[in-house]
Amino acid sequence: MVIKQDPPKLELGQRIELEYYRGTVRFLGAIPSTKGEWIGVEWDTDDRGKHSGEHNGIQYFTCKIPGTGSFTRPSPNIQVGQSLLEILKERYVDDELTAEDLYLGETNVKVDVYDFERVKKKNSQLHLMQIVGLANTNVSSAANFEETQKACPEIQDLDLSSTLITSWQDLADIVAPLSKLTVLRIK
Known part of the structure; x- marks a missing residue:
């Protein structure tokens, strides 16, 4: 069906x-x-x-x-974006992610990862991540402030280039819970 x-x-x-x-x-x-x-x-x-x-x-x-x-025309194929936490979980915690799904940055170059399961397990620990690359993803909004602060308190470097963020206020709301953030990339 x-x-x-x-x-x-x-x-x-x-x-x-x-x-x-x-x-x-x-x-x-x-x-x-x-x-x-x-x-x-x-x-x-x-x-x-x-x-x-x-x-x-x-x-x-x-x-x-x-x-x-x-x-x-209006279409269900049009993507309008997700919150920072939804994209982080999808990209780094998704249980269905396999080594065949990994690409280098925003290119179409496939990456072969030695000991993929170990790398996947380490990356799935969002609370330890310090450098996060979410360029060319559908990040568009903030999640709950406290939930974001608890889920990823160590982020210092965040790349949000070429995302679906609409306004400066949306960007401010997204990064507000990231108290250790020192580098923000946008374009």
Whole structure:
């Protein structure tokens, strides 16, 4: 039995991921002469966009970099992000993670890890982690302050580059419980 998922609820300015591309929602609504609802997205890279927010001579949104916009339909394939703790647990504690799932950073280079189970066990101890790389993940929000503080009190270096964080306030909420944080990478 296949369970049909509904598309996520979106807001203007929200960061999304679709087919491994990240972008920002710039338009939500109908477009005359077409059926249904549309999402206007300004993509982070210029190889995904097709225009700058216009359709049939009407400007629906603007892009900082020309040619990085496109329209897409609402879809359950659109990812809207998860909390820092959800992503940490998924990436480092997931019991189903295997050596075949490991890649080097944001590349497509597969990593062969000697004694994978030992490395996995060590990394799953979030409370001991000091350096955490979550670049190109779907981190978008903070989890409960106390829960985050308890789960990962030792984080000193955190990479949140190219995530789905929408605002400076979201970023502040994410890092607030990390009292030992001295290095934060974002771009």
